Amino acid sequence: MTARVTMRDVAQAVGVSPMTVSRALRDDKTVSEKTRSRVRAVAAELGYVYDTTAQAFRTQKSGFVAVTLPSVNNANFADTFRGLSEAIAGSGMQILLGATNYRLEKEEELVRQLLTRNPEALVLTGGNHTDATRSLIKARGLPVIEMWDLPPDPLGHVVGFSNADAMATLVTHLAASGRRRLAFVGASEGADLRGAERRASVVATAQKLGLDDVAVIDAGPAPVSMRHGAAAVERLGARLSVFDALVCVSDTVAFGALSECRRMGIDVPGQLAITGFGHFDVAAVSDPRITTVDVNARLIGTEVARVLETVFSGASAPLEIEVAARLVPGETS
Amino acid sequence: MTARVTMRDVAQAVGVSPMTVSRALRDDKTVSEKTRSRVRAVAAELGYVYDTTAQAFRTQKSGFVAVTLPSVNNANFADTFRGLSEAIAGSGMQILLGATNYRLEKEEELVRQLLTRNPEALVLTGGNHTDATRSLIKARGLPVIEMWDLPPDPLGHVVGFSNADAMATLVTHLAASGRRRLAFVGASEGADLRGAERRASVVATAQKLGLDDVAVIDAGPAPVSMRHGAAAVERLGARLSVFDALVCVSDTVAFGALSECRRMGIDVPGQLAITGFGHFDVAAVSDPRITTVDVNARLIGTEVARVLETVFSGASAPLEIEVAARLVPGETS
DNA sequence: ACTCGGCTTGTTAACGGTAACATGTTATCC
DNA sequence: GGATAACATGTTACCGTTAACAAGCCGAGT
Incomplete structure (x- = not known):
C-alpha cells in the first residue's frame, strides 16, 4: 500500500506551493485559470483525494449537520430525512444521522456522540429532551433546530406543527x-x-x-x-x-x-x-x-434545510416555522 | 462565546500533561486509577467535549463506515440500515450514510464525497457500479462490502442473496x-x-x-x-x-x-x-x-456488521455470505 | 546501598490542510 | 519612466490529539 497522496505531492508535481494547490482545488479566485487547470489535471492523474478531515480540523468547521430521528424505519421520518438531505446537498453540508429509537436517554447518548464530531448545527426531532441533553447543547452554543413539534420552550429554531x-x-x-x-x-x-x-x-x-x-x-x-x-x-x-x-x-x-x-x-x-x-x-x-x-413530513425536511441556510449565512433571531397539518378525509370515516 | 475547552485546559486544571489526559480519557491502562478519575472529574466539570475530528486527523482513522443505500424511504433498506447501525454501535464506529436514488452516477458522486472523509470501510448496495466508482475504490484499497446482491465480480466482501x-x-x-x-x-x-x-x-x-x-x-x-x-x-x-x-x-x-x-x-x-x-x-x-x-433485510445489515468486525480485527480473504431468501406464501396466490 | 524492572508521567513532533500575512509580478496611469 | 494598483504565488504557523520515545519514581532482589 503506497502512502496516501497529499497536496504536497500534487504541489511538487506541478511545481507550485501546497497553498496554491489548496486554493486551486477550492476555487479560490486568486489563482490563475492556467494554474488551476494544471493543478486539477495533476491531482486527477495522481489520484489525489481531498482530505475533508484535515480541512475540518484546520478550519474548525466540520461540514456536518447532526440529525437525530426516532427511527429511519418510518415513512414519515424517512421523508423528512430525504427532504432535508436533498435540500441541503447543494450547500456542501453532510448529514450525520442517528436514531433514538424513541428514547430520550438514547437521544442524550447520541447527541453526546455527535457533538464530538463538531457538527455545525444540530437537528432534533421533537421538543422533549433530558436535562443533560439540553445543557450539553446550550453549553456548546451551536445552532439547534427542533422539528416535528412546537415546543413551548424551544432550544433554538423550530420547524413543526401542533x-x-x-x-x-x-x-x-x-x-x-x-x-x-x-x-x-x-x-x-x-x-x-x-x-x-x-x-x-x-x-x-x-x-x-x-x-x-x-x-x-x-x-x-x-x-x-x-x-x-x-x-x-x-x-x-x-x-x-x-x-x-x-x-x-x-x-x-x-x-x-x-x-x-x-x-x-x-x-x-x-x-x-x-x-x-x-x-x-x-x-x-x-x-x-x-x-x-x-403532516407534510417532506416539507418539514426542506424547511429545516432552509432554516439551516439562513443560519449559516449569519442569521440571528430564532425562527419558528409552523408547517400546516391538514385533515385528509378518506373512506374510513 | 468562550473558546472551546481542550485537553490542554483540562491538563492544566488537573496539573498534568495533555498526554496524560489523553490517556486517561481513552482508558489507556498505563494511567493510574487515581489520575484517571481526577481527569474525568475535571473534564466533566469544565464541560470538556472530546474532539473526534482531531483524533481522526491525528490517527488517520476516521471511525466512519460509509454506507450507500438506494433510498432510506424503503422499509427493506431501512431495516438493513437499522440492523447494521445497531450491530455496529458497540464497535465505536459511526455510519456515514448516503442515498443514491437508484442511480449509479449519483452513487459515484456519493462515493467520491464519502471517500474524502476517510472512511475505514465502504458498504455499497448492489454489485453494479460505474467504472469510475470501481477504480476509485480499488485505488483507495479500503475494505468494501457489497450487499443485497451476489455480484459475479465482487469488489471485496459480499453479503447478499440471488x-x-x-x-x-x-x-x-x-x-x-x-x-x-x-x-x-x-x-x-x-x-x-x-x-x-x-x-x-x-x-x-x-x-x-x-x-x-x-x-x-x-x-x-x-x-x-x-x-x-x-x-x-x-x-x-x-x-x-x-x-x-x-x-x-x-x-x-x-x-x-x-x-x-x-x-x-x-x-x-x-x-x-x-x-x-x-x-x-x-x-x-x-x-x-x-x-x-x-429477503431478511435486517439480517443483511447485521451480517454486514459481522463482516466489518472481522475485517477490522485484521481479516484477509474476501468473505461471501449468502443470506437465505425464502418464499412466504400468502393468500394472493 | 545499588541495580534493575515495572509502573506512571512527560516531551517532541507530526497528521494534511489553510488563515494571515509577505512577497513577487504584471498591467495601468499620469 | 516611475509610481501605484491589481493580481498571483509563497511562507509561516497552527488547528487538538496522540505515537514514539524519554525519563522519573518506587519497590524488590542481591
Missing part, C-alpha cells in the same frame, strides 16, 4: 359525522412523545365536545407497527362493538386495524370509523382509503 | 398452482438494477417452464411505490383479464395493485394472483396477505 391541534381537528371531524364512542390506539405510555401528545389531545377534545370518555388501547411499545394495530384489534375482539371509532396514532396502526376488521367481518366505516395519522402511502392506497392527517 | 433465484422460486410456485399468463410489474428500464434482475429472472423462468411469454408492465421510474402499482393496474383496466398472475417487483407495488383490483372488483386470487417481494409489513398484514419473498 400534534394536539391536528388531532383535535380529526376528533372534531369524527364528532361532526356522529361518532361518539372513541378509542385511541397507540403506544404504551412514555416512549413515543408525539404519540402521547396526540393521545392527550384526543381525550381532551372528546371531553370538550361532550363525547363519551375515550378508551385508551395500548398497542405495545413504540414504535407501533401495522402488526401492532392488527393485533390490538384482534385482542379486542367482540369488545370492539363498544366503539364507533378507532383513532390510531399513525397510519400504520390504522392500516393494521383496518385489515384485521376486514378479516373479522366488521364493516368500516359502517360499524366503525378508523383514522390514522401521517398521510403515509398506505393510507392513500388502501381500500377503503384511510382518513388521516397530512 | 434476486434471480428468489424470483425463479416465486414463478415456479405460481406455475405449480396453475398460473400461466404472467405479467411483471416493475420500474422502467435502467434505474433499479435489482428490479431488472428480478424481471429478467421472471421472463427466463416462465420460458423455461413453458408458460406464456411474460408481459412487462412499466409502472414508472424507480423507486416504484404503492401508488405506482395502483396506477399501473388502473391503466391496464379490462386488459388485466389477459393475465392470471401479476408478479410485482416489490410488496409496495403489489399492495397498490391489490388495492386497485379490489376497487375494480377483481377477485384476488380467484381471477388473478398477485405476488410481491421483500416481505414488508404491508404484505403480512393486508387482507388478503400477499405472497412474497422474505
